Structure formats: structure tokens, C-alpha cells
Amino acid sequence: YLTTARLAAVGLPTPRTVACQSVEDGLAAFAALGGDVVLKPLFGGEGRGIARIQDEAIAERTFRLVTQLGGAIYLQEFIPHAGSDVRLLVIGSRVLAIRRTNGSDWRTNLSRGAVAEAIHPDDAWAELARRAAECVGATLAGVDLLPGLDGKVYVLEVNAAPGWRGLAAAHGVDVSAMVLDYLEKLARAEQG
Numbered sequence: 001y002l003t004t005a006r007l008a009a010v011g012l013p014t015p016r017t018v019a020c021q022s023v024e025d026g027l028a029a030f031a032a033l034g035g036d037v038v039l040k041p042l043f044g045g046e047g048r049g050i051a052r053i054q055d056e057a058i059a060e061r062t063f064r065l066v067t068q069l070g071g072a073i074y075l076q077e078f079i080p081h082a083g084s085d086v087r088l089l090v091i092g093s094r095v096l097a098i099r100r101t102n103g104s105d106w107r108t109n110l111s112r113g114a115v116a117e118a119i120h121p122d123d124a125w126a127e128l129a130r131r132a133a134e135c136v137g138a139t140l141a142g143v144d145l146l147p148g149l150d151g152k153v154y155v156l157e158v159n160a161a162p163g164w165r166g167l168a169a170a171h172g173v174d175v176s177a178m179v180l181d182y183l184e185k186l187a188r189a190e191q192g
Helices: 002-009 024-031 056-068 123-135 165-171 175-191
Strands: 017-020 036-039 050-052 073-077 086-090 094-101 115-119 141-147 153-159
Touching: 002 024, 002 123, 002 153, 017 024, 024 056, 024 123, 036 056, 050 056, 050 094, 050 165, 056 073, 056 123, 086 123, 086 165, 094 165, 094 175, 123 141, 123 153, 141 175
Parallel strands: none
Antiparallel strands: 017 073, 036 050, 036 073, 086 094, 086 141, 094 115, 141 153
């Protein structure tokens, strides 16, 4: 939530987001976000634990379960999209990108069956990724952008511990070597 708040504070486009701890507040947020939300766990990865909720009765039962387990209700408005998003890996000033497309699920994680395609982001998307990483204090980060059907591009996430296996395979490059080279340059700059 802090990441999302920081992104919004610097004016980057993000989905409307609400974090709360009661069923009543969750239902109010569900309605305020248009009755079509994504429930996310506070900690997770690879699309695990993420659910799209479009029915108030299911929302209520889900929020009850989350609160009974001592969890927080973390909701984002669902952004209609064409079935793909973009993962940009920021390595200092360098940016690599893939489009992740999933024809059988609204989640575009590679672990959920999405297919990665190497792309070369335009300057605007690369700068958006750099700004998103910078606003959370990261110079190495995975930034997820979602082109919505409304014509806007949303920053969904900044991951300070990103995986890059899909990026490396799609681009046919050794991303690990790029990251190590970057970290070595950072270490030398700090020493000198």
C-alpha cells in the first residue's frame, strides 16, 4: 500500500486502492471502487492469492474470511484491459521490457500461463518505469504497467526483488550478468 501511495503522491497513474480491516469498510470500498475489484494479499508473488470480485455477496464472504484469518483487506479497482500487461526491468538507467499475455486468465503472470514477448518500450514507458522505481528508492526494480482499455497506462506494481527469467528468455540475454555488472559499478562508485 505504501508503494501505491508513493506512486500516487508523485502523480503516477495507479488504480484506486483501499486498505482496510473490517468487513463493513471492505464492502464500502467495494462499492466505492465500482463493484469490480481485485483483492490482493499484502505479501505474495506470481499472482498467488489474487482474486477478482464482482459480486457483493461473494465480497462479503471473502472479506469475512480474510478478517477472521487476521488479514487486511487490500482492494484495487479492476482496470479493464486487453489481456496483457508490460513488465519493465529497471537496471539503473537501462530498461528491458516484455509484454505478458494470457488468453485464459485475467492475471498476466507467467506462472499463470501468460506468454512473454520481448518488446522495446517507447521513451514514455521507460521514463514511467524509472520514475516509479525512483519514487520507492529503487534503482533495480520490476515495474508492471497495465495499458487500460480507457487509453491510460497504469503503474500496478514496483517490485524491488523482481524475477527476470521470463525477460531473459524473451530477449535472449543474460539479465543476471547485466544486474551483476550494474551492482559492481554501484559498489565501485560508493568506494571511490
